[in-house]
Amino acid sequence: MPQFRIPGPLRNLSGGQPVVEVQAEDLRGAIDALDGLHPGFRGRLLDDQGEPREFVNLFLNEDDVRLGDGLASKLKATDEIAIVPAVAGGA
Amino acid sequence: MQTPIGAAAPVTRSRRVLGLRCRACGQEYETQATHVCTACFGPLDVAYDYAEIRRRASRASIEAGPTSMWRYRDLLPLPDEAPIVSLGEGMTPLIKADRLGAELGLRNLYLKNDSMNPTNSFKDRVVSVAISWARAQGFQTFGCASTGNLANSVAAYSARAGMDCYVFVPDDLEAAKVTATSVFQPHLVAVRGNYDQVNRLCSQLLEDVPWGFCNINLRPFYAEGSKTLTYETAEQLGWRLPDEIVIPIASGCQFVRHRRAVGELIDLGLVAEPADQPRLTGAQALGCAPVYNAWRAGSRRVQPVRPDTIARSIAIGNPSDGGDVVRIAAETGGVVEAVSEPEIVDAIRLLARTEGIFTEPAGGVTIGVLAKLARSGRWSGEEVVVAYVTGHGLKAAEAVADAKFDHVIEIDPSLRSFHERVLGTAKE
Numbered sequence: 001m002p003q004f005r006i007p008g009p010l011r012n013l014s015g016g017q018p019v020v021e022v023q024a025e026d027l028r029g030a031i032d033a034l035d036g037l038h039p040g041f042r043g044r045l046l047d048d049q050g051e052p053r054e055f056v057n058l059f060l061n062e063d064d065v066r067l068g069d070g071l072a073s074k075l076k077a078t079d080e081i082a083i084v085p086a087v088a089g090g091a
Numbered sequence: 092m093q094t095p096i097g098a099a100a101p102v103t104r105s106r107r108v109l110g111l112r113c114r115a116c117g118q119e120y121e122t123q124a125t126h127v128c129t130a131c132f133g134p135l136d137v138a139y140d141y142a143e144i145r146r147r148a149s150r151a152s153i154e155a156g157p158t159s160m161w162r163y164r165d166l167l168p169l170p171d172e173a174p175i176v177s178l179g180e181g182m183t184p185l186i187k188a189d190r191l192g193a194e195l196g197l198r199n200l201y202l203k204n205d206s207m208n209p210t211n212s213f214k215d216r217v218v219s220v221a222i223s224w225a226r227a228q229g230f231q232t233f234g235c236a237s238t239g240n241l242a243n244s245v246a247a248y249s250a251r252a253g254m255d256c257y258v259f260v261p262d263d264l265e266a267a268k269v270t271a272t273s274v275f276q277p278h279l280v281a282v283r284g285n286y287d288q289v290n291r292l293c294s295q296l297l298e299d300v301p302w303g304f305c306n307i308n309l310r311p312f313y314a315e316g317s318k319t320l321t322y323e324t325a326e327q328l329g330w331r332l333p334d335e336i337v338i339p340i341a342s343g344c345q346f347v348r349h350r351r352a353v354g355e356l357i358d359l360g361l362v363a364e365p366a367d368q369p370r371l372t373g374a375q376a377l378g379c380a381p382v383y384n385a386w387r388a389g390s391r392r393v394q395p396v397r398p399d400t401i402a403r404s405i406a407i408g409n410p411s412d413g414g415d416v417v418r419i420a421a422e423t424g425g426v427v428e429a430v431s432e433p434e435i436v437d438a439i440r441l442l443a444r445t446e447g448i449f450t451e452p453a454g455g456v457t458i459g460v461l462a463k464l465a466r467s468g469r470w471s472g473e474e475v476v477v478a479y480v481t482g483h484g485l486k487a488a489e490a491v492a493d494a495k496f497d498h499v500i501e502i503d504p505s506l507r508s509f510h511e512r513v514l515g516t517a518k519e
Contacts, residue, residue, distance in 0.1 A: 008298050009129040018298075044132075054392070054414065055115065055132035059291060062284065064395050064409060084294050085127040087134040087310070087411045 002079040004034055010083060013040045027060065028071040030081060045083065055086045103227045105170040107143050111135040111311055114415070122168075124228060124303060126310040134412065135311045136351075137168045145359055150330060153322075153361075158182050160216055160319035166355060167220055167319075168312050173227035176252045178209035180219050181319050185327035185477070190445040191458075195465035199475040201333070203324050204448055210247050210271070211483035212240035212404070212451075213320060213345070221305035221313035222248045230303035234258060234277075236293040237306075238286045238341070238404045239268035240482050245305060246275035257302065259289050265403065265487045285398060287409045310344070317345040318352035322361075324477055330362050332369045334474040335425065337464075339457045339481055340373040340382050341405035343412030350419045372425035373416050374460035376400040376435060376452070382413040386427035391417050401432055401490045402452035404482055426469075430459035438462055439484065439491050449484030457481070 001021040006014045014020050020037060024030035028050075035042035047053050051071075058065045059082040060073050075081075104122055111120040115133025126135055148165040156162030160181025169175065184204045192200035208215040218241070222233055234257035235245045242258045249256030256277035260269075261284060273279050282289045290306075297307050305313040325332055332353060338346050353369055356362045375383045378400030385393045393413035398406035410416070420427050430438070435452050438459035443449050450458070461478045470476060484491070502508040 005295070007295075009127055009132070053132065055127075055134070055411075057291070057409065062288060064287070066395050067397065082291070082295065084291050085132045086409070087127055087132070 001077055002030055002075045002081060004030070005080060005082040007083055007085060009085065010041070010044060013044065014038045024075055026071070026075055027058065027065060027073045027081065030075060031071070057084045057086045058082070059084060103170045103173060105168055107140055107147075107165070108168045109138040109140050112138040124225070124230070124308045126308055137311050137315055139168075141355075141358065148359055148361070150326075150361060153326065160219070160316070160323065163319050163322045166322065166359075168315050169220065169223050170227055173223060175219065175223045176226060176248055177219055177223075178215065178247065178251055180208050180215035182323060183207040185324060186446065186448075188446050191442065194441070194445060195462055196472050197465055197470060197474070197476055198472050200461075201324075201328070201475070201477045202442075202446065202448065203320060203477055203479050205320060205479060205481045206448070206450060206454070206483035210240075210243040211486060212244065213317075213479070213481040214240045214244040215248070216319050217241075217313045217316035218244040218248045218305055220316035221303070221309045222252055222254070224312040225303035225305075225309055226252055226254065228303070230301075231255060232257065232300075232302040234293075234302055234304045235306050236260075236286070236290040236304070238406060239264050239272075239486065240404050241306065242272040242279070243268060243486075246272045246277040246279070249277060250275040259293050261285050261289055261403075265489065267486050267488065271486065286407055287395070287398075290407075290409075306344075314344050314348050317348035318355070320345075320479060321349045321352035322356065325356050325362050328475070328477075332356065332362050332365050333477040334367070335370040335372060335470075335476045337372045337374055337457055337461045337476065337478040339405050339453050339479065340375050340410070340413075340416055340427065341407045341453075342410045343373075343382060343416040346371065346373055346416045346419065347412050350423070368423055370425040371419055371423045372460070372464070373420055373427040374457045375427065375429040376402040376405065376456050377429045377431050378402070379406045379408055380429040381408060382410055382416050383427045383429040385413060386417050386420065391415075393417070400435075400452070401487070402435060402456050403487070404451060404453045405456065426464070428460045428464055430456060430463055434459045434463070436491055436493075442480070443484070448480060450480050451482040451484050451487045452490045453482050454480045454484070455490075 003021045022033035024033045113128035113133045116131045118130045186202045188200045205213040232255040258277045259280045262281040379398035391414040395409040398408045435455035439455040502512045
């Protein structure tokens with residue numbers, strides 16, 4: 001099953017688990033499934049329009065999903081979705 | 092409250108620092124090595140006790156300080172008792188650029204040549220603050236994700252401090268930047284990917300290791316070092332602010348801090364309040380222009396891009412402070428502009444030919460945008476305009492290596508050959 005990698009600041013929602021597996025066809029479905037298992041994730045990841053919040057980056061394996069199909073990205077069983085705070089790097 | 096990541100000793104507090112505050116939602120946190128608001132993932136900034144700073148900082152106290160950026164220590168987040176890790180960063184030349192100005196129709200053009208820092212880029216300012224703060228907190232290991240300049244600086248300052256050092260860079264970095272990092276013998280890790288991927292990897296790995304990474308968990312403190320560039324500019328102009336500053340944009344972190352520095356200079360009475368605050372203008376390469384794209388679209392929502400530019404030191408496709416750059420440029424009357432790859436190279440040559448300064452492609456972006464705006468009629472010619480030149484050309488010399496421009500005349504070791512080939516007249 002595809003799995004989410006949960007960053008430290010959100011592990012209070014996942015009961016401390018750094019990795020959560022979900023059953024889903026696409027990324028939006030995966031977030032719904034994650035929220036079903038651990039309520040609160042949808043609101044932390046998505047805004048009122050259902051789009052990723054300003055400071056949330058979602059990576060499907062190597063790539064930022066905004067460079068691909070966004071929340072419509074199809075998932076394979078081996079995919080890893082990383083939730084990464086946007087604020088890092090540079091100067 | 093968040094748990095300090097990897098703080099090996101109790102946090103040493105500065106009396107001037109109240110804590111950290113989320114720029115997006117205002118949530119407040121104790122002073123600690125962290126950079127992200129747990130409530131909204133927004134960026135954390137250092138919150139100061141300005142009454143305490145006002146009691147200490149004056150033009151006289153600053154002018155009596157060292158000839159380095161540490162003359163502004165009262166406006167930086169380091170505890171008083173903490174020793175600084177310094178290689179003499181800051182107080183770089185502010186040059187009145189009359190020859191470049193004449194070409195561009197600007198009678199009051201200045202260049203802040205920050206390539207004159209110890210490792211030849213502006214990064215020494217931010218690294219000196221970050222490593223000094225980290226050492227005061229008991230961190231043993233220091234590091235960064237870097238496009239090159241930060242790698243040079245972090246490796247050098249770690250050597251100076253005697254700290255273990257991990258530097259992560261994209262595997263296609265310019266050769267000079269690799270050499271100028273590896274000479275200091277850090278753990279240099281080349282990641283098969285671009286900077287945004289390096290940055291993401293480092294964000295994730297810091298969840299598991301007790302290290303201080305200057306542009307990740309030390310970012311609120313690191314970023315504050317940027318302010319000194321604008322403090323110095325004001326002091327070197329005779330304690331006044333310019334009309335406009337042209338600043339290169341990578342993540343936008345530096346740009347945001349210059350806005351803060353302007354506000355502090357005015358609020359603390361270090362400069363007279365101008366009729367208009369300086370316009371802050373951002374410069375990007377078209378080959379990596381996510382902030383420019385957002386500016387053109389009239390949006391604070393920055394869409395990431397895949398970088399493809401010779402200006403590698405500012406090639407950040409997913410700029411974390413990009414939305415704030417758009418906001419600040421609009422608030423101050425500045426703009427965000429971008430230039431093509433040939434314009435970057437032309438600008439490097441223009442700066443070199445007119446002012447004797449050799450800058451890397453990021454500096455070519457800044458000067459290219461300056462030239463583009465000047466030629467488009469943005470200025471009347473009397474405004475005081477300052478451009479921040481943030482890195483040295485020798486770091487990426489291959490960007491301008493071109494036989495067409497390499498004016499080398501080869502001669503035999505004889506006067507005849509000199510006259511024939513160089514002066515074009517045959518020796519009698």
